[in-house]
Amino acid sequence: MLEMIKAELTKALRKKRFWVLFAIIAVIVPLVQVISAGFLSGRVSSALAESATVTRAISEIASPYSLARNHVGGTLQALLYVLAAVVAVFIIGEDRTYKMWKTILVAQPNRLRVLSAKFLSGMLILLIMIVGGLIGALLFGSISIALGYATTFAGDWGNLLGITALQWLVLAAPLALGFLISWLTVSPAIAVIGVVVLPALAEGIVTALMALTVNRITPLTAAFEAQRIQQNIETMRQYFFTPNVGIGSRLLGDTIKGFGIGGSGDVIPVMDWNQIWASAGVAAVYFAIFAGLLVWNFTTRDVHD
Amino acid sequence: MSLLEVQNLSKTYGSRKSVDNISFSLNAGEIVGFLGPNGAGKTTTMRMIAGLIRPTSGNVNLLGKSVPGNTLRDMGAMIEEPSFYPYLSGRENLNYAAGMHGGISSNRVTEVLEMVGLTARATDRVFKYSQGMRQRLGLARALLPSPKLLMLDEPANGLDPEGIAELRNIIGNFGEQGIAVLVSSHILSEVERFAPRILIINKGQLLRDSSIHTSPTNTEAELTYRIETEQAVQALEILKRETWVSRADLLPTGVRVIIPRSGAYRLAPLLVQAGINLTELSKESETSHAGDLERLYLEVVGAQQSQAQQNQTQPNGSGINA
Numbered sequence: 001m002l003e004m005i006k007a008e009l010t011k012a013l014r015k016k017r018f019w020v021l022f023a024i025i026a027v028i029v030p031l032v033q034v035i036s037a038g039f040l041s042g043r044v045s046s047a048l049a050e051s052a053t054v055t056r057a058i059s060e061i062a063s064p065y066s067l068a069r070n071h072v073g074g075t076l077q078a079l080l081y082v083l084a085a086v087v088a089v090f091i092i093g094e095d096r097t098y099k100m101w102k103t104i105l106v107a108q109p110n111r112l113r114v115l116s117a118k119f120l121s122g123m124l125i126l127l128i129m130i131v132g133g134l135i136g137a138l139l140f141g142s143i144s145i146a147l148g149y150a151t152t153f154a155g156d157w158g159n160l161l162g163i164t165a166l167q168w169l170v171l172a173a174p175l176a177l178g179f180l181i182s183w184l185t186v187s188p189a190i191a192v193i194g195v196v197v198l199p200a201l202a203e204g205i206v207t208a209l210m211a212l213t214v215n216r217i218t219p220l221t222a223a224f225e226a227q228r229i230q231q232n233i234e235t236m237r238q239y240f241f242t243p244n245v246g247i248g249s250r251l252l253g254d255t256i257k258g259f260g261i262g263g264s265g266d267v268i269p270v271m272d273w274n275q276i277w278a279s280a281g282v283a284a285v286y287f288a289i290f291a292g293l294l295v296w297n298f299t300t301r302d303v304h305d
Numbered sequence: 306m307s308l309l310e311v312q313n314l315s316k317t318y319g320s321r322k323s324v325d326n327i328s329f330s331l332n333a334g335e336i337v338g339f340l341g342p343n344g345a346g347k348t349t350t351m352r353m354i355a356g357l358i359r360p361t362s363g364n365v366n367l368l369g370k371s372v373p374g375n376t377l378r379d380m381g382a383m384i385e386e387p388s389f390y391p392y393l394s395g396r397e398n399l400n401y402a403a404g405m406h407g408g409i410s411s412n413r414v415t416e417v418l419e420m421v422g423l424t425a426r427a428t429d430r431v432f433k434y435s436q437g438m439r440q441r442l443g444l445a446r447a448l449l450p451s452p453k454l455l456m457l458d459e460p461a462n463g464l465d466p467e468g469i470a471e472l473r474n475i476i477g478n479f480g481e482q483g484i485a486v487l488v489s490s491h492i493l494s495e496v497e498r499f500a501p502r503i504l505i506i507n508k509g510q511l512l513r514d515s516s517i518h519t520s521p522t523n524t525e526a527e528l529t530y531r532i533e534t535e536q537a538v539q540a541l542e543i544l545k546r547e548t549w550v551s552r553a554d555l556l557p558t559g560v561r562v563i564i565p566r567s568g569a570y571r572l573a574p575l576l577v578q579a580g581i582n583l584t585e586l587s588k589e590s591e592t593s594h595a596g597d598l599e600r601l602y603l604e605v606v607g608a609q610q611s612q613a614q615q616n617q618t619q620p621n622g623s624g625i626n627a
Contacts, residue, residue, distance in 0.1 A: 007404025015394055102357055106384070107405040109356050109377035114405070208457040213412065303357040 003123065004108065005118035012090045012125055021079075021086060025129050029075045030067045032138045037062030037149040040073075065155025066143025072164045074104075075249035080246055081174055083129060085195035087186040088129035089209035090177025091122045092274035096186055099305045111299045119291075123168075129242050130168055138145055160251060167248040173283040175246055183298060199241040205239075207233055210224040241286050308333045308485045309354070309454055314363035316349050316509075326363070329487040331454065331622035336476060338500035339489040342601055346509040347489045348385060349421060351456050354487075356579045367454060378406065383460060387443025391432035393421055395442050399430055402446050409449055417445040430497045436463030444475070455479060457488040465529035473499050497598040505605045512605045527551060528569055532576070533559040533585035540581045547575065551600065559591070569598065 012018055021296075061070075095101050108114050145151065174195060181198070182191040210233050217225050237243055250272070307330035316324040324346040341347050352358040354365050356373030370382055371378035389398045396414060403409035418424050421441040426434070434442065440463050447455055457476075461469050469492070476499050479486050490496050496503065505513040534540055540560050544553040549571070550565040564572060573586055 003404045003407045007401045008399070011390060011401055013395065014397070086621050089334070094390075098390055099386075100390065102352070102355075102386055103402065104405055105357055106355050106382045107402045107446075107450075108376065108407070109373050110375065117405075260355075271332075300359075302359060303352070 001113065001117055005121050006213040007125060008091060008118055008121035010120065012087075015090060017086065018090060018125070019085065022129060022132055023122060025071070025075060025079070025231070028200055029071065029133075030136045031138035033067055033070065034062050034144045034147075034149065037144060038144075059114060062141065062144035062149045063151070063155070064138050064145070064153050065157065067137035067141045067144075068157075069160055069228045069251045070156065071137050072130070072160065072167060072248040074249075076167065077246045077249045077252075080190070081196045082172070083126065084171060084174035084271065086179075086191040087122045087125050088175060088182045088195065089191050091159075091190045092124065092179050093182035093188040096182070096305055097188060102167045102305050103292065105303055107108075109122035112295065115295065115298050119172075119175070119179060122179070123172060125173050126175065127168055130164060133291075134164070146155065163248055163251060163276065166189050170245055170280055170283040173241070173287040173290065178285050180290050180294045180297075183294060191219045203242060204241045206236065210236060215298075238278070240282075241284055244286075246277050247279045250276060288302065307331060308335075308368060309487070310348070312364050312366070314350065314353060314365065315361045316346075316353060316358060322509045323469060324353070324360075327506065327509070327511040328363075329504055329511060329514055333453065334480050335502065336480045336486045336488070336500045336504040337505070338496035339487055340491075340493070340496065340503055341489075345507045346478055347506055348458055349509075350491065350506065351382070351384055351458055351487070353606045354456060354486050355384060356382065357384070361581040365428070378450060379453045379455065380453075381447035382456040382458075383447045383457045384445040384456065386459075386462065386620040387439055387446070389431040389439065389442065392430060393436065394430050394479070395438075395445075396426045396427040396561060398442065399446055399449060403449055406450050413451070417448045418474070420448060420573065421445045437465055437468050438465055444472070454617060455484055455486045455488075457486065459490055460488060461490055461492050469495060470560055481541045493598045493602055503598065503601075505602060509608045511602070512625060515604075527563055528566055529561065529563050529589040530572060531556070531559065531561050531585070531587050531589050533584060533587075534581055536578075536581050539579075540576055543576065543579050559584075 053175055095104060105111060106115060141153070145153070177199070178191065178195045181194040182188070183195065211229055213229075311330065312328050313322055315322065315329050327346075327350065331373070339347055339351075349358060353360050354367075354372065356377050359373075360395045362526075365372040367376045367380055385554065389395075390401065393401065394401050396418065397442065397466050399414045403411075403414055415424070421444050423441050423445060426438065431439065431442070440460060444457070447457065452611065456479060460476075461472055464586060473495060476486055481487065486590050503513065504511060524619040528547070537555055539561050541553055541555050544560065544562055549568045550562060550564050560574070564603060573583070576583060
């Protein structure tokens with residue numbers, strides 16, 4: 001198994017697209033934040049610069065902890081599905097494009113082993129991206145401190161690392177979806193679009209269908225009916241895919257709350273480990289469904305390519 | 306016990322039988338040609354042996370163990386056009402295959418690259434390779450696990466004459482090393498030179514499993530003549546009427562005819578006496594055995610097609626009279 005994972009990783013690391021993604025996550029985004037912090041600190045007047053809020057705000061942009069938090073809670077969240085889809089296409093999608101399955105499955109006839117090795121390789125690539133982002137944050141954060149834009153390394157590193165590790169594990173669900181779509185479709189582009197669009201589309205349809213299930217409305221019951229539908233949708237959303245996969249966004253929710261914006265947690269959910277574990281549980285169920293379908297289809301389908 | 310046993314293998318897609326109840330076996334060191342027209346079921350059969358396609362019925366045993374299973378690790382295969390990751394080099398592609406297989410050293414990768422003559426280009430990316438080089442690399446990959454059974458589907462595709470000759474030597478050596486080889490090819494003259502035994506398949510059915518050299522037609526050398534004449538159609542008709550003429554084909558400016566050496570003296574008089582004005586009569590080639598397999602192949606496949614046409618014309622034996 002280790003030899004197979006090594007072979008997959010070696011192959012993936014030879015792709016330019018991998019390094020482009022890595023550069024975006026680990027270099028470009030933190031670099032832009034540090035430059036922004038420098039630009040802001042140059043723009044504020046000396047009176048304002050002495051204000052604790054302004055200093056904190058600038059530090060929130062460019063300190064090592066802030067860069068790391070923004071990486072997990074921001075950049076990673078924005079790229080979550082794209083990342084999972086692109087990695088799935090790296091690992092499994094292009095095998096169909098290049099007609100490699102006949103070669104791979106002759107070299108290793110145990111299909112479950114092939115799939116496991118490829119999936120673990122995908123998870124390791126995601127880990128490389130996430131850890132790369134954290135290292136980039138530390139590196140550019142240090143530069144930021146040296147330049148005087150930030151003052152400290154301090155931050156809630158325990159929670160950050162905990163949620164990062166969990167976010168990585170939860171990424172198994174969109175990765176499994178990416179594998180499933182990549183395996184089923186010929187085009188890598190369709191696979192990427194499918195992973196990015198399908199979950200939200202399906203959830204939108206379910207929500208719309210729920211909104212349509214109205215009881216008989218009278219002027220007296222209309223308000224209650226609307227509330228009932230709203231509640232049903234809220235309850236259902238707890239079990240949707242997309243709200244539960246992006247658990248890292250809670251890191252930013254806490255920060256926004258700290259600034260008094262969206263403090264109720266309505267816009268971005270705040271850090272609540274009970275809710276985080278619940279989300280991880282829901283994501284695990286989705287993972288089991290996608291992985292189950294994938295294993296069934298992968299191990300039984302004829303290879304004609 | 307045979308190295309490979311294929312028993313009553315069938316594959317059905319909807320109502321179409323792609324492979325229809327075929328059985329054969331291969332012993333260690335045996336080199337077998339697998340022949341048939343396009344769409345005959347050769348590749349489907351090979352894919353079933355390789356565990357890529359599940360048979361509708363029947364089974365395959367390799368080294369006494371059922372396929373699909375771990376026993377396939379003792380098999381090397383090149384099925385249809387070999388495929389690679391174009392952005393990896395030849396060596397990296399082999400390293401990848403070695404990694405997926407497991408337990409193959411980098412020395413073995415170097416060894417197979419040398420075996421197929423690709424050492425000098427091993428670090429070039431595969432997208433720069435010619436068709437012939439890709440065929441060689443595909444063969445190298447099939448050889449990686451030191452297989453006991455090697456399945457090659459059209460291995461000579463894209464190879465130049467020198468490459469084909471090398472391939473023939475390589476395949477010949479496999480037999481001596483005790484490796485069983487099942488090789489499909491449309492180049493019958495080549496198959497004839499390295500495969501002492503052939504399987505002919507058409508429309509999913511195994512029509513012939515025999516040794517080439519026991520063929521009753523393999524007794525006399527054949528000559529191929531090119532006849533230039535303005536009366537090509539008439540010449541073709543005259544030649545086709547003669548039972549001693551092996552084959553006659555119309556060309557844009559004449560006719561190509563294959564005849565046994567014993568009939569050579571009759572060719573020109575036959576045409577001249579029939580009033581054909583010959584512009585040129587030239588011998589194109591002479592083969593000692595080549596052509597025998599082609600004739601056998603055409604006989605076997607043609608007989609089945611004639612039978613099928615007859616069955617279509619006379620469904621249940623009553624079509625014409627109905």
